[in-house]
Every structure is written in structure tokens, then in C-alpha cells.
Amino acid sequence: MDSxxxxxxxxxxLATNPEGAIGxxxxxxxxVLGAERVRGGSLFEAMHPDHKANVASAWARMAEGEDFGAACQIRDAAGAYRSFSLSARRAPGGAEIYVTIVPTPRISAGRLVVPPAEDLASLPPTAPERVLRAILDHLDISAYLxxxxxMYVMQDGKGCRTGGFEPGQLVGTSVVDLYGPEQEGVLSIKRALAGEPVRVATEAHDILWESIFLPMQDENGEIPVMLGVTLAKNDVAKALAELRVKMELIERQEEVIRNLETPVIQVWEKVITLPMMGVVDSQRVARVMDDLLATVVRTSARFAILDLTGVDMVDTMTASHIFSLLRAIRLLGAEGIVTGIRPTVAQTMVTLGLDLSSLTTCANLREGLRLCIRRMAEEKRGLATPTQ
Known part of the structure; x- marks a missing residue:
């Protein structure tokens, strides 16, 4: 003892007798414990009343040859209860008991608290107490019971502040009152209290939270509390929000591009034209059909000119769609005219084997517009001539 x-x-x-008196x-x-507690005091007298029964039960088993180990709260030199891990073993062939006491994290005022700074600094960097405190203080994690x-009985970690609360602030608060009985996280907490481990991702306070809920059993197999560990994924939520904004921007840009690539222009009274350029595929023709037919109806157009001057080639499916578009224009009471057909496009249309006799074509857009004006003038003269 005096080495x-x-x-x-x-x-x-410490060295104690079987009754816990410190010798x-x-x-x-x-x-750490104070002179008045170690000089003639009792280990059990310094122990928190709530822990004495369980510690005494394990202590008594040392008489049967078992080693002792327990976690409890003991008054320190300042008179405050602190959490310690106790290990003890009876001296071989004697009644004296040797006890080792190690400070551990404790629950105090609703927070998971490590030993004071001077005790914590004396521990090696790999000590669980130091690792736990570093995790809670520097990561967006909250741990709670x-x-x-x-009801919250413990709440700690930097993630508490991320959610708008101080560590320990929610102790005594009902999670149901805080978030509502049907919130996904609350329902998952109830499942954990029923004995089922749960992992869930929820959104609250405009933050994405990933949580693990674990049922905590006592020695009787009951579940008095569940442990929750939640990680605030601010970066993920921010990235998702930015992604949504970018996707909306892309959709608006695509809409502008679609309108620019297939502009329907009214070039004369009751005459509209659709100049097309580049490669024309089936998807593009489908968009053209919707826009062009809607414009025919809106403007009460008499002629619709489809100008293919800028189109180098079309596939057979696209050529078939163009003929379908011209038939649809006719069904709406207008006449479709195709201008600026290039030799490669003409060859593709011929290979379809369709009846081209009803197809009105002109060499270029100017000739097509001139044809429309001439026909409208003839129609007016016909209406003005009195019948005999």
C-alpha cells in the first residue's frame, strides 16, 4: 500500500473491507473524491442513493469469487455527484478488497458530460471519454434518451444547436408535442420504444436528419428508454435545394430553346410560317405539331408554311410525321405549304411511296408567301363577283 x-x-x-469502509x-x-470521503469514510455512503442497491448486489457476489464491475455516481471532492466506473477484486486469502475507480461520462442536467477538463486532459487521446466528447462537440450529431x-430525459451534442436548441433544453419536453403525433420521426421513436431498432431520414427545421433509434433494455429486459443518435446533413439538404434550383433553370432554358428552334411566325394576315433548321428528328416534329396546330387555331390562319430551307436531312419516320402534320393542318381548315425542300430531303420523301399529288410546294419561302397572297386575293375577288 505504501509503494x-x-x-x-x-x-x-482504494482498499476497503467487505462492507465498503475505506481503509x-x-x-x-x-x-478526486475528497479527504473527508476517503479518510475513514465508506464507499457506499458517498454513492448516489439510486445506485446503491444495484452496486451492493454486484459487490456481494465477490464473496463467491466473482470480480466486481459497476457504473454509478459518487460524490467528488466538491460534493457533486460524478459518474465513475468501478472495478474491484478481493485480495487472495484475505478480506481486503482493492478498488479501481475511473471517471466516465455522466448524465447531468439532461446532458452527457465528461469529467472536468483537468481529468479529461490526463486521459490518453484514445480514451472513450475524450473520443465521445470530441464527437459530440465537433460533429453535427445529437444524442438523446x-x-x-x-419525454426527453437526456439531450446533448452540437447537432442540438443546428436544430435550434441548446443541449439539455428539451429535457422534460414531449417529442409528440414538439413535432406532432404523425411525424415520421415520432412514429419511429415509438417503434424503438416498442423494441424495434429503427433507422430513418426525416426533414425538420429545413434540415435533412438521419437518425438511428435503439431500444435500451434494463436488466429485466424492459425498455425504459430508447437511445437516439441523429446526424444533421446540412450539406445534403443544401445540395438538394441547389440541385432543384438548377433543374428548374435547365427546364426554363430548354423551354426557351424549344421556342427558339421551332418559332411559329405570323408573316401576313392569316399566314403563318414555321422555319426549321438543322437536323429534324421525330421528337422535334412532335413538338412542332403541337405548337403549329395551336397557332393555326389561335390566329384562324388560312395558310401554314413549313419552311425546310435550313434542313439538311430527315429520316423516313420524320418525313412521315411531316405528312401527318400537313394533313392535320388541312383538318383545321388551313392549307399547308412546304418550301425550300432540298434534294436529300426530297429523295427521302419519295422513298416513302406516299401520294404527293396533294402536297403544295414552293422553291423558297418568298415564293410560298407570294402563293398565299395570290390565292387570298383570288378568293376575295371570287367573293366580290356577283352571281348571275
Whole structure:
């Protein structure tokens, strides 16, 4: 008990009798637990009342040769309850019990709290306490416990602030009152309280949250609380919002491009024209048909000129669509005229084997417009001539 190692070791060590009365301690134990507790005090007297029964039960089993291990809260030198992990073993052939005490995270004021800074700094970087605190303080993660009444009993982590709350602020608050009984996350929490591990992604406070809900069983197999760990995915939500904005912009740009590539122009009273350029495929002709027929009806057009001067080639399916478009124009009471047909396009149309006798064509757009004006003038003169 008086060795140099025992006196200078940074760990907390005690020697007690089977009833827990402290008979020996090292300087670190006196510093952490206080002189009045280690000098003639009892380990069980310093223990939190809620933990005494469970610790005493495990302590008694050392008489049967079992090693002791437990987690509980003990008053420290300042008189505040702190969480510790206890390990103990009975001395071989004697009644003395050697106890090792290690500070652990504790639940206090609704937060998961590690030991004070000086104790935490003394631990190695790989210590679970330091790792846990670093995760909660630097990542957008929140950890919380919710009981069977759907009330928060613990809440900690940087992710709490991301959601608009301080760590511990929601303790005593009902998650049902906060988010509503039918919210997906609330329903998942109830499933976890019923014993089912759940993983879910929800959106709240304009943030995407990915959560894992785990039922926490006690020694009797009951589930008094469930553990929730939630990661706030701000970057994902922001990226999705930016993607939606970009997609909407692309759709608007595509609409502008469609209108520019197939503009329907009214060049004269009751005469509209559709100049086409580039490669004409079936999809483009389908869009042309919708726009052109709608314009024929809206303007009460008498002639619709389809100008193919800028079209180098069309496939057989597209040529068939063009003939269908001209027939549709005729059904609406207008006459379709095709201008500017190039030799390659003419050859494709001929290979279809369709009846071209009803197809009105002109060499170019100017000739087509002149034909329309001449026919409308003839119709007016015909109407003006009195019948005999």
C-alpha cells in the first residue's frame, strides 16, 4: 500500500473491507473524491442513493469469487455527484478488497458530460471519454434518451444547436408535442420504444436528419428508454435545394430553346410560317405539331408554311410525321405549304411511296408567301363577283 507506484499513480485506487469502509487510498483518490470521503469514510455512503442497491448486489457476489464491475455516481471532492466506473477484486486469502475507480461520462442536467477538463486532459487521446466528447462537440450529431412517455430525459451534442436548441433544453419536453403525433420521426421513436431498432431520414427545421433509434433494455429486459443518435446533413439538404434550383433553370432554358428552334411566325394576315433548321428528328416534329396546330387555331390562319430551307436531312419516320402534320393542318381548315425542300430531303420523301399529288410546294419561302397572297386575293375577288 505504501509503494512509490501506488502513491504516484494518476489512477484512483482504494482498499476497503467487505462492507465498503475505506481503509487505504492513494493521493489521486484523495484529490478526486475528497479527504473527508476517503479518510475513514465508506464507499457506499458517498454513492448516489439510486445506485446503491444495484452496486451492493454486484459487490456481494465477490464473496463467491466473482470480480466486481459497476457504473454509478459518487460524490467528488466538491460534493457533486460524478459518474465513475468501478472495478474491484478481493485480495487472495484475505478480506481486503482493492478498488479501481475511473471517471466516465455522466448524465447531468439532461446532458452527457465528461469529467472536468483537468481529468479529461490526463486521459490518453484514445480514451472513450475524450473520443465521445470530441464527437459530440465537433460533429453535427445529437444524442438523446426518450422514455416511454415520449419525454426527453437526456439531450446533448452540437447537432442540438443546428436544430435550434441548446443541449439539455428539451429535457422534460414531449417529442409528440414538439413535432406532432404523425411525424415520421415520432412514429419511429415509438417503434424503438416498442423494441424495434429503427433507422430513418426525416426533414425538420429545413434540415435533412438521419437518425438511428435503439431500444435500451434494463436488466429485466424492459425498455425504459430508447437511445437516439441523429446526424444533421446540412450539406445534403443544401445540395438538394441547389440541385432543384438548377433543374428548374435547365427546364426554363430548354423551354426557351424549344421556342427558339421551332418559332411559329405570323408573316401576313392569316399566314403563318414555321422555319426549321438543322437536323429534324421525330421528337422535334412532335413538338412542332403541337405548337403549329395551336397557332393555326389561335390566329384562324388560312395558310401554314413549313419552311425546310435550313434542313439538311430527315429520316423516313420524320418525313412521315411531316405528312401527318400537313394533313392535320388541312383538318383545321388551313392549307399547308412546304418550301425550300432540298434534294436529300426530297429523295427521302419519295422513298416513302406516299401520294404527293396533294402536297403544295414552293422553291423558297418568298415564293410560298407570294402563293398565299395570290390565292387570298383570288378568293376575295371570287367573293366580290356577283352571281348571275
Amino acid at each position: 512509490a507506484w501506488f502513491q504516484h499513480c494518476p489512477g484512483v485506487f 487505504g487510498f492513494n493521493p489521486e483518490a484523495e484529490r 426518450i422514455d416511454q412517455n415520449c
